[in-house]
Amino acid sequence: MAFVLKKSSKACQVTLLQSSATFEYQKRSGKHVLVDIPYSHMLAAEVVGPTCTEVYSSRSYSVTLHYVKSLSNNRLRVSSLEVQSDFDKCTNLAKQLEEQMTVTERPKRLVVIINPNSGKKRAEKVFKTKVQPVFSLCGIHSTVIVTSAPKEASELLQTLDLADVDGVVTVGGDGLYYEVMNGLLLRTQKDHGVNADDPEAEIIPTDIPIGIIPAGSGDWVVQYLHGTRDVITSALHVVLGKTSLTNAVSVHQGGKLSAYAGLVLGFGLQGDIMNDCEKFRWMGPSRYSVVPVSTVLSRQAFDVEVEYQDDVTGDVKRISDQMYGVDTYIISKGEQGDKLVPVFGDSALSVYMSSKCSLGKHVQQLSDLKENKAGCSLSISRLSACGYDMPFVLALIKLWL
Numbered sequence: 001m002a003f004v005l006k007k008s009s010k011a012c013q014v015t016l017l018q019s020s021a022t023f024e025y026q027k028r029s030g031k032h033v034l035v036d037i038p039y040s041h042m043l044a045a046e047v048v049g050p051t052c053t054e055v056y057s058s059r060s061y062s063v064t065l066h067y068v069k070s071l072s073n074n075r076l077r078v079s080s081l082e083v084q085s086d087f088d089k090c091t092n093l094a095k096q097l098e099e100q101m102t103v104t105e106r107p108k109r110l111v112v113i114i115n116p117n118s119g120k121k122r123a124e125k126v127f128k129t130k131v132q133p134v135f136s137l138c139g140i141h142s143t144v145i146v147t148s149a150p151k152e153a154s155e156l157l158q159t160l161d162l163a164d165v166d167g168v169v170t171v172g173g174d175g176l177y178y179e180v181m182n183g184l185l186l187r188t189q190k191d192h193g194v195n196a197d198d199p200e201a202e203i204i205p206t207d208i209p210i211g212i213i214p215a216g217s218g219d220w221v222v223q224y225l226h227g228t229r230d231v232i233t234s235a236l237h238v239v240l241g242k243t244s245l246t247n248a249v250s251v252h253q254g255g256k257l258s259a260y261a262g263l264v265l266g267f268g269l270q271g272d273i274m275n276d277c278e279k280f281r282w283m284g285p286s287r288y289s290v291v292p293v294s295t296v297l298s299r300q301a302f303d304v305e306v307e308y309q310d311d312v313t314g315d316v317k318r319i320s321d322q323m324y325g326v327d328t329y330i331i332s333k334g335e336q337g338d339k340l341v342p343v344f345g346d347s348a349l350s351v352y353m354s355s356k357c358s359l360g361k362h363v364q365q366l367s368d369l370k371e372n373k374a375g376c377s378l379s380i381s382r383l384s385a386c387g388y389d390m391p392f393v394l395a396l397i398k399l400w401l
């Protein structure tokens, strides 16, 4: 299907192809331009009529197509293209484009949960100035909840009416994502009559996707997911509606569910680092650079036994040693050349163990891991114990990709 409209007084041919629309026109300089925009990247087509001060002419209507453009470093931005014609042509073109956009399922009703105390305490401003305009452009209705205390988000999700909700968006850091993921999973178990405390019970995955707008201190989940912590990029990933599966792992101790983990499960040093960082929250994001140094200097080795099922052979193996830490990456890390890259929704988890060694060697191992150097992980399909009774159960939940 093709339409001929105008762009800056010159003819512009718009052709609707199977998966994209092309716009072909000449610039004032005479240069020929062809813009090919996939339907999957289109956000909205707006028709604007003549203002009352304009003299009506045969082409005083316009269609502005808003779409997503890729920039360097995995960032996305909104771009627009305007063509002019009469009322019939403009409304017809806009209707055809809107129809193509709705072929892929996109969210229309969202619950947005903001932690005003995340990171540099700019989450509310970030949402209002950068995210809300993108949601409005795409006709998304959002119910905004600003938390006033820790755990409020997960408690609220136990009773909130989620029947018509297409997704929950967090504006904060990894901690808020963790809270919302826990809240949604617990709600899903309750709704299905599953006893979440039972370590043998299969976790029922939640149908409601989670979107993450980075406004925290670490923002690791979103960086792994989108390759950037750019706010507008995250908002655009949400509105385009494509989801990715990620793992959640339940951790049980003493016959009770401790929590669902979604990023790293750190036993020993890593857990101590996170615990110490929380005590220095007043330092803001810089606590993650300073506090770990003192925690590593006061490291302690434990007698640990790790039993796991090998990802490749399926054999159950056991390692006993004095270790500083056993870290399980729920968002696994796969090897790509000499680098470690995040892998979402993998059937295996990666485990890193730090056996007793000199401080120099230990620091080297930790910095290799921080720089994502390949070669220091074990890939396991099930980790059953690490010194304590901590069986893990895997589930998959959806994130907007």
Ligand SMILES: Nc1ncnc2c1ncn2[C@@H]1O[C@H](COP(=O)(O)OP(=O)(O)OP(=O)(O)O)[C@@H](O)[C@H]1O
Binding pocket: 114, 115, 116, 117, 118, 119, 120, 147, 148, 149, 150, 151, 171, 172, 173, 174, 175, 176, 177, 179, 215, 216, 217, 218, 219, 220
């Ligand atoms: N209104 C609030 N006041 C204080 N703490 C809150 C509030 N709402 C949520 N929290 C808690 O704050 C913790 C940290 O929040 P969040 O992850 O958003 O920020 P961050 O710690 O700065 O970022 P990151 O987790 O990426 O380092 C979460 O565990 C959450 O439970």
